[in-house]
Amino acid sequence: MSDFIVAFESAYGSTQQYAEALAKRFGVKALSLDQARAELVGKTDARVVVLSFVHGPLNPGAKFIVDTELSGHRVALCTVGMTLDDVAQKKDGVAKSLGRKADQVTRFYLPGRLNYSELSTAHRSTMWTIVNMLKAKPFKNDNEKMMIDTFDKDVDRVDLSNLDAVEKWARS
Incomplete structure (x- = not known):
């Protein structure tokens, strides 16, 4: 089975809470974005789940995905925010931030704190x-x-x- 990598960036704690809970489900440790980048070196088929807060246009997780070589990996981005769930899903604001990688990234929106x-x-x-x-x-x-x-x-x-x-x- 593929490796699971759970990476996150948290501003006030709710994203970290989600990341740690998800990592526990997979039996792995939640990693900072920098730790995850290092962990990806040499791996070719990981399931990479990136969790990130969103503040206006700022989404560190989207930036990580855009700036990181992720060929061969299945990638998901979980954006944690305060926008109402149905609005966040319909708007899909992070798609633009992902640019050309948007079609390669499964996106989830999680309510935060x-x-x-x-x-x-x-x-x-x-x-x-x-x-x-x-x-x-x-x-x-x-x-x-x-x-x-x-x-x-x-x-x-x-x-x-x-x-x-x-x-x-x-x-x-």
């Missing part, structure tokens, strides 16, 4: 600006309403059962 009590000053200021801009909009979609309603609150939407689909993909 956003604890305002733990945010950096810069991230908190950015969220304040976004939410105030959204408040000024005359018509808001459900995702925008959720952002306004949850502003300055600790919200945990992590659901490890969402890893079932990722595991099924990796083992198939």
Whole structure:
């Protein structure tokens, strides 16, 4: 059977929580993106699952996939964020970030955790600006309403059962 490599980049912990839970299912250790890059040297048929947070256009996992030679490997990217699940799946925002590799990467979207009590000053200021801009909009979609309603609150939407689909993909 192929090797499983679970790689992640986490900003506030929910992506790491998912990565460690998935790695445990495969009997491997969750690796940082740099560790995974080194682990891939010499391997030709690994199942590579990359988990990454998304902050606006920033998705370190997508960048890792674009910048890393992954020929011969089955690759999935799990993006962890606060966008409502159906909106994230429909929008598939990471496809553009993957560029020419988008068709070679299976994509999953996982609900995350956003604890305002733990945010950096810069991230908190950015969220304040976004939410105030959204408040000024005359018509808001459900995702925008959720952002306004949850502003300055600790919200945990992590659901490890969402890893079932990722595991099924990796083992198939």
